[in-house]
Amino acid sequence: MAGELNLNSIWERLISQRDQAPEAGDGLSAALLAALSAEGSGNARFEVRRFRPLPAGTVPHGERGFSVDQSNHSVVVGESAVVKWFTPPLPLPQPGPELLAHLVAAGFTATAPPYAALTRRADGGPDVLVALVTGYLPDARDGWEWCVDEAEAGRAAFAEELGHLAADLHAALATPSAVLPQPVRREPPSGLMPYRAPYLARAEAALVEALELTGGHDGAWLAAHADALRTALTPLADVADTPLIRVHGDLHVGQVLRWRDGYAVIDFDGNPVVEAADPFQPAARDLAQLGTSLEHAAQVAIKRRGVAPRHAAQWAESARDALLNAYTSRLARHGRSDLLDPSLLRPFEIEQECRELIYAARRLPRWRYAPMGVLRTWYPKESHA
Secondary structure (H helix, E strand, O other): OHHHHHHHHHHHHHHHHOOOOOOOOOOHHHHHHHHHHOOOOEOOOEEEEEOOOOOOOOOOOOEEEOOOOOOOEEEEEOOOEEEEEEEEEEEOOOHHHHHHHHHHHHOOOOOOOEEEEEEEOOOOOOOEEEEEEEEOOOOOEEHHHHHHHHHHHOOOOHHHHHHHHHHHHHHHHOOOOOOOOOOEEOOOOOOOOOOOOHHHHHHHHHHHHHHHHOOHHHHHHHHHOHHHHHHHOHHHHOOOOOOEEEOOOOOOHHHEEEEOOEEEEOOOOOOOOOOOOOOEEOHHHHHHHHHHHHHHHHHHHHHHHOOOHHHHHHHHHHHHHHHHHHHHHHHHHOOOHHHOOHHHHHHHHHHHHHHHHHHHHHOOHHHHHHHHHHHHHHOHHHOOO
16 A cells, blocks of 8 residues: 555646656655555556566665656656656657566576566557666766767777677567567568568658758768669668567667676667567668667767777777677577678668757757768768768
């Protein structure tokens, strides 16, 4: 009963705050953790989906902000758990809770330990995801910090561990569980576009939008290379022999924490800038985005750390090669080499850079230098255009 009262109190406080995120120090996150530690999993207004038990002896006291660049708001409680508040709450279904439950069932542990998801039952409208509670990883830094450090120093040895992490993740996502008894598909979910066309059509649409939104010298360069980029997308016309799995959906170095005990992949909420993304996609989608994010780290090192472009490009090439080699060898150890079709990597990479340009145009204009720098690296002989 105490847990239910706490949950009711939490929601009433959230209602009173309207669109404002709970702040560190206001007690709301600690109260949620206390409610989850009590008996009872919800009430008429809430549902709590539990993934793993909270560690024994967890004392929910002390809150502090979580200094990470993200659209939602996270609070560290008692140096043992992180409460990620969705602001605003997200209408269900959302991929995060289901994928976390599946990964727990599949035995994948290279992530922040997932404890629970708090859902509000709606009156008339869709239910909404209010918060996720995960374990706190000491000394964690995301890849936009540690990976840029590696680029500046010219070190690429980390990429082997990164490739193993991605392969382990995909092998787990392709492992049947009670949550996802059929995690691999050969056909798309019903209601999608014709199977031979959706990935190509989506990529071509991203290129068109990037061309429309990118102006100035960058826009002229992009227009001059549009035909070459469009031609490079053609392998996406037929992916009929490629298995489809529940991919991460937004896998980049910023979603990989380096912490006291190694690496952890986080944030299974999908790509916030891609509407109606297919839940089942080729594994190459994730790997392509992860690989391009290494090149983005190189561009950040050039712009913010003064690294010579030639050295940054060499580092990115070395890191990407190590990533791919480690990924493919690890998939083979899992007996799942069939999950990767290498011919899809470059097309998905080009689509990803187009989406980065769209993101820059619509949300973060100063970011445009990164995808443009990568594209110019891929077409060096004509980068003066």
